[in-house]
Amino acid sequence: MEDGAMKLAEEMEAQVLRSFAEDYLYEAALASVKVKATESLMCGRMTLLHYRMFGGVGDDIYRAAAAVEFMILALDIIDDIQDDDHKAMPWNDLPKNIALNLAIAFLTLSHETLLRCRFPSEHIHKAAMYLSRQVITATNGQTLDLLNNIATEEEYITMVKQKSAALLVCACMIGVILATGDVSPHVEEYAMEIGVSAQIKNDFRDLLNWDHKSDFLQRKRTLPLLFLLSSINQEDERWVADYFEGRLELSDIQHRSEEFAVIVERTGTSMYASFRERSSYYHFREILDSMGLESPWKQALIAAAE
Known part of the structure; x- marks a missing residue:
């Protein structure tokens, strides 16, 4: 794991340790984060990349990137519950009601982690608003996917833009906003x-x-x-x-x-x-x-x- 991804994973684990007081939920959260860390952490890394690319300095961006990855992790868990998919993931070893509880906690932790970053308050506010909007957009896209009524290429592209692509846009733009204050x-x-x-x-x-x-x-x-x-x-x-x-x-x-x-x-x-x-x-x-x-x-x- 490269240095940036390692720091990002360490920040996620630190936030889990700080936030989960119930042992059962803490162990499930930590296992989920560790699994994510074995993957690319692409969205968090895109946040880091765009922050640096647009002139951002300092290490607090790792906390913001962790917030982005918590959001992605929460939606992954919800998606797997809805699709009954990815059986090997640790959250699928949990009862579904507990897995849903974990997803809610991760989604809330995403926003809290972002709000706790040390950037100009107007940058944080704009980034938090952008993240919230993109989660809602992705929820609309996920609904289209679950309804499974897509019949044309245009409808498919609309669904993808609202779902997975919207989340990647969010990851990149959080880095841009925190560096510049704008999209x-x-x-x-x-x-x-x-x-x-x-x-x-x-x-x-x-x-x-x-x-x-x-x-x-x-x-x-x-x-x-x-x-x-x-x-x-x-x-x-x-x-x-x-x-x-x-x-x-x-x-x-x-x-x-x-x-x-x-x-x-x-x-x-x-x-x-x-x-x-x-x-x-x-x-x-x-x-x-x-x-x-x-x-x-x-x-x-x-x-x-x-």
Whole structure:
């Protein structure tokens, strides 16, 4: 773990130690933070990066980045409860009512941690307002996802922009606001494109991941799956639509993963997903190029987005 991520993880653990008095909840919170620390902590690191990139100095930004990661962790727990997903995560070892309690605590701790930072009060107020707004936006996006009524590419992009991309925008903008006291429209725009690109990449991966989490097996409407369903034109592909529309059961098709992968390639779904993912990524790069950033910051952002 690099130094910045290590300091961020240490700050999160310190806030957990300070905040959770009940032993059972403390152990669950600490285990959850430790699991997050083994991942990229991408959102918190984006907060750190943008703070430095926009001229911010001092180490209190690690506390703000911890606040961002607590928000992400809270929403991850809620998302897993709603989707009955990611069984290996420590919060899924808890009774659901306790896991929900933990998520509420993390979301509240996110705001409290941000408010306890030592930045100009007007910067903190604006950052806290921005974080609250983006959480509400993400809740709207999550609702669209749960309703599973998406039928077009435009509806999918709207959902992603409101859900996962909104959270990445939030992470970047908290760093900008704390450094400058204001938002950056360029950062909002390119962070949104990074978020859309990442979500399409994840959705294509999950389409083929029948061992752990397949959006197809769950009949979840994602962009790659919508394209696949619209591209089926051969008789030996009809079972895909039959399953998705409920005419076949899981037991009827669960042995057909290799055949499914062939159909994904034959219909051009993988090519389409790659094209759509790269389109958003290249738009991010175009915006970044237009900003005239110094090379080290530009390269750091490119590395974070890939």
